[in-house]
Amino acid sequence: MEPVGVAEMVQIEIMAMLLLxxxxxKRVEQALILERCTPLPRDDNAAVxxxxxxxxEQQEALRNSEGRPPGPRDELRQRLERMKKKVADEDAPxxxxxxxxxxxxxSLPNFDDFEWLQQTEGHILRHYYRASxxxxxxxxxxxxxxxxxxxxxxxxxx
Numbered sequence: 305m306e307p308v309g310v311a312e313m314v315q316i317e318i319m320a321m322l323l324l325x326x327x328x329x330k331r332v333e334q335a336l337i338l339e340r341c342t343p344l345p346r347d348d349n350a351a352v353x354x355x356x357x358x359x360x361e362q363q364e365a366l367r368n369s370e371g372r373p374p375g376p377r378d379e380l381r382q383r384l385e386r387m388k389k390k391v392a393d394e395d396a397p398x399x400x401x402x403x404x405x406x407x408x409x410x411s412l413p414n415f416d417d418f419e420w421l422q423q424t425e426g427h428i429l430r431h432y433y434r435a436s437x438x439x440x441x442x443x444x445x446x447x448x449x450x451x452x453x454x455x456x457x458x459x460x461x462x
Contacts, residue, residue: 318435329425
């Protein structure tokens with residue numbers, strides 16, 4: 305691309321600006337993806353409160369069970385805990401797969417952002433290729449070469 309004259313320089317400048325806009329758009333897309341993938345900050349106080357509540361419940365259960373022999377309720381409670389643990393162990397692969405799917409979902413921009421990104425990308429690329437074709441046309445005219453063949457596309461239903 306060796307532009308000669310003002311018209312060819314303008315087309316080169318248009319193409320350069322469109323490439324800069326395209327790069328900026330890709331950075332916006334990356335920022336949107338990173339924003340969705342970045343975990344929210346944890347509330348450490350809430351975690352401490354939850355842990356304290358669980359410990360208090362365990363201590364209360366110990367106090368209630370002290371001083372009396374284990375009865376049918378305690379056996380049922382233990383059996384229920386064992387069953388819960390077994391179900392949790394069996395569900396672990398399923399939970400891991402769900403977590404992987406959720407991570408993949410979060411790696412995409414939301415639909416509205418994605419649609420806007422696609423439209424803007426298409427707009428920029430169409431203008432870039434149009435400017436490129438115009439530059440080629442101007443250069444062919446300057447060098448007195450034949451224009452590229454015209455392609456007629458007829459998109460009609462029926």
